[in-house]
Amino acid sequence: MKQKQHGFWDDVKKYRSLLLMLVPAVLFFLLFAYIPMSGIILAFKQYDYTGGVFGSPWNGWDNFKFFFNSGDAWRVTRNTALYNIAFIVVNNVVQIFAAILLFEVAGKWFRKITQTVLFLPYFISWVVVGAIAYNLFNFDVGTINVLLKGLGMQPVDIYNTAAYWPVILVVVSAWKTLGYGTIMYLAAITSIDTEMYEAAEIDGANIFQRIMKITVPNLMPTVIILVLLAIGNVFRGDFGMFYNMVGNNGLLFSSTDVIDTFVFRSLTTSNEIGMSAAAGFYQSLLGFVTIMLANYAVRKYDKDRALF
């Protein structure tokens, strides 16, 4: 005797309208994320146009060997990680600093105006940032060199000197994200219980003590979570930033080439599809491992904040 079970197809029927509503999103992520994932086999193939992704002959680990023996692998990995670590440290410190100042000293209208101005760079494209950089750093007519010449000093050839770029890129990143982060931290500070401040004031705490003993410790959970989540992306470069700031300037590669620009260049300029697929696969793996580690750390710290 058979008993009718509550099966899979009954659920499909039950949720058919909800499932139907998910169809576009599922299709989207299949087409633009999941099916391309299968393309990682390209990293192990000698790509040719007639064969395509699946018809091209295998060549084992050759693409990886080529990538790691080229001398670029170490350089781009190091640059990507170091830039992101510098961005995380500098951006968060400046943002927290600005948020505390806005909260502590600024009057209402001053706070509003400052917030608006600080947020401005967030809204413009990296192309426009590139144009601004050109305006500042150009050898002949750039503002910085105009100032240096005005002071009787030698102009500096910024676009041809690799050593300047780590500083420039860190400053630009801080500049572009300042408003966004400041608002996030300001929101976190505003949600701190005001009674704590009142009690501290009654006890005669000065502004420094208030900041160090109340604001900063209460911000730490937010900071730690945001930093851990950012660490998960330490091997992902901001392509728009690097590409618009330095473009394909080979003279600067030693200090500006990151995995993303390297992969892009190998794909579009030198057309080394197999090798750039291998480098992309390598980046995805590094990213996956760091996200897992960061998530593990978040989970240890605060279970509710973990990604999964």
Place this chain on the structure above:
Amino acid sequence: MILSIIGYVTLTVLAIFCIFPFILVVSSSLSEESTIIEKGFQIFPSSFSTEAYSLLFKYPEEMLRAYGITISVTAIGTLFGLFLTSMTAYVLSRRDFKWRGRFSFFFFFTTLFSGGLVPWYLMIVNYLHLKDTLLVLILPLLMNVFYIIVMKSFMSSIPDAITESAKIDGAGDFRIFMQLIVPLSKPALATIGLFIALAYWNDWYNALLFISKSELMPLQYYLYKMLGNMDGMRKAMMASGAVVNTDLPTESLKMAMTIVATGPILLAYPFIQKYFVTGLTIGAVKG
């Protein structure tokens, strides 16, 4: 007292640091070319000229076409993106939906691991055949897992009772979404809509990869092209009927183009900024 003076001074310095480059670009775009060549880009221009702008607007066809592309892509993309994002988020926010966890992970996993640039590129060019189409500027930015998650957490805060009672009244899931959930989610829709619109407006990357026809160039990519290639600018101007035999004021023209391409964002910015702030604040507090 001294502390607040230090605070005000520091914040003012930070604010100047943020706005200074913009002022520099504006004043450069309004300088005479000869002054720039001679003295460089200056904060307070020692000459004034609107020549760069009048040149830009004399033969505006290319620029206007780029504007048209960007505006249509932004409008279509934001509309569909917002609709699909919120619809997906609604299903994932339904606590009675048995597979919500599985589908959430299906979407979320794409942020953990990807095939990388090359397979994605080949998929779009060789298999979907989207190169040099308007669709390639719209589709890749249509949905973003982060926006779905933000929207989902907002919708989760809408009481279940609303969905329940509507169901008892015989409303279907889609109708509940359109007639009840969407109106209740206006703050989240405004915020995410602005984020999507900004991403479309500032996009140049998809054009860099997939657009080679000049008539499909969006604004930012057009600007990118012109900044790197003033010869292209010259050709474009000649093609649109200009007689350009003398030197173009390239430096001030570059800056004027930057201003024109940024213009709408800068003009709309003070008005939309507060929605961003509200949205970010909601997101930060809720975590």
